[in-house]
Amino acid sequence: MTLDAARDTDRSFLFVLGSSRADGNSEILARAAAEHLPADVPQRWVDLNELTLPDFQDGRHEDAGRRPGETEELLWRATVDATDIVIVSPLYWYSLSAQTKRYLDYWSGWLNVPGSDFKERMAGGTLWGVTAMAHDEHEVADGLVTSLNHSAAYMGMRFGGVLTGTASRPGRVRADERAMLRAKTFFQGETPLARFPYEEAEAAA
Secondary structure: OOOOOOOOOOOOEEEEEOOOOOOOHHHHHHHHHHOOOOOOOOEEEEEHHHOOOOOOOOOOOOOOOOOOOHHHHHHHHHHHHOOEEEEEOOOEOOEOOHHHHHHHHHHHHHOOOOOOOHHHHHOOOEEEEEEEEOOOOHHHHHHHHHHHHHHHHHHOOEEEEEEEEEOOOOOHHHHOHHHHHHHOOHHHOOOOEOOOHHHHHHHHO
């Protein structure tokens, strides 16, 4: 597991890598964006493939006293210590990768760990996404974007959007000039409070 130490500061970024391929296009794009973060903003990089983490089991109604194992505890701590969480996942079947989805499923369990105050800790933070896909038409990633936006909305987080790039073969995202250009300013974008569509409709009424 790659988990670089963070320092105390107003902001700290956790990059969660969810690709089945090491040094994949999504990771390349995320690292290109991270290069433009201020030098004093800590970054942690977690590769989910390097974690011994079983599939999530929902036992909230059977085992209210469940405690996380060592690996899960480390991942939980990295998550709650960050002000900004960046989900780095290729577009697999127009959604998140299995590794990434499993990580988010664990959020469900952390909501019910006694004394964790997980939702309260996450509220006010910012969720971001980075994804590479084979399509030139990036609207095919709308399902992934919706999943992350709604997850942020449920947690009371802000949503910084998703940085998208086109690539299939290893390293080809570097040839997507538009994506690489957007990466330079991606983390400088506005991060409005995430809302569900019905909340937006109510606000506009």
